[in-house]
Amino acid sequence: MPLESLNNKKIRMRYVLDKLKNEYPNSKCSLNYNSPFQLLVATILSAQCTDERVNKVTFNMFKNYPTVFKLNELSQKEIGKLIYSTGFYNNKSKSIKKLCEILISKYNGEIPKTMDELHELPGTGRKTANVVLGNAFNIPGMVVDTHVTRITNLLKFVKTINAVKIERELEKIVPHEDWTLFSHLLIDHGRATCIANRPKCQDCILAEYCPSKK
């Protein structure tokens, strides 16, 4: 019984992935970065903030402070000024300042490549860690953000808003090689069509697979 329902989800997921890949052939990370460190910082900044705004902030920030060593020359307060417009600037600047210190003292300025090590870093939860693993190091990670949470629930692939549970469920359903791409596809679709609180179901390419279609 559980096996049958899992297989059904895997089959339905193949159709959904096929549709999404066809609709968003160039789907990829929309944060701008030139190194694993920059991606980590940009992803921390992206909490409850549009990527567009993060890119505006990091454009100037990474131009003047491109490395962990350069950025660490700034105080928390100075970092806070640079990232102010992304919101939560107090928490984020505190995380980034401490992040720089730990990366330098413990990792010789490099970015660790395991979930456990990344997750211990300030401001770095599983979502951020998986973004870095997948996009900077090509290590497949299931990123569960606001779009993935919303759309996988609407599609009834999962029935929970617990990010870890969603991650575990999706890892069973989505092919391993597509884990990183999957979040990018859903983010693209969430921005273009399956928009929070006003989904454009009439224009949705997934409508025939969506139990929540209006």
Added chain:
DNA sequence: CTCCCGATAT
């Protein structure tokens, strides 16, 4: 669960 929090669209 609550708090952190500015920018933007509706």
Added chain:
DNA sequence: ATATCAGGAG
């Protein structure tokens, strides 16, 4: 006015 934006920490 209100909801939402590539969440994380306590």
